[in-house]
Amino acid sequence: MSAIETISYENRPCNILMDLWHALHNSYNSAENRPVNVRFLNKIPQANTIEWPTFSKQEFRDAIAKYSSLSSPGLDHIS
Numbered sequence: 608m609s610a611i612e613t614i615s616y617e618n619r620p621c622n623i624l625m626d627l628w629h630a631l632h633n634s635y636n637s638a639e640n641r642p643v644n645v646r647f648l649n650k651i652p653q654a655n656t657i658e659w660p661t662f663s664k665q666e667f668r669d670a671i672a673k674y675s676s677l678s679s680p681g682l683d684h685i686s
């Protein structure tokens with residue numbers, strides 16, 4: 608899609624948020640419950656498993672404490 612093309616739905620450009628919502632919602636629903644062939648995933652080489660060093664809850668809390676003020680407000684805060 609070129610930089611000047613727009614997303615269209617029912618042959619109309621999606622210039623307002625509600626039109627874009629309808630386009631994306633209907634696109635998702637049209638693909639829902641369709642069979643999917645995932646055999647191509649078997650061709651992807653597996654990465655090696657990485658062993659994490661063990662750490663305590665307190666070590667985790669100490670490590671993330673200095674970053675909590677940089678997080679965006681919302682449900683992503685860890686309690």
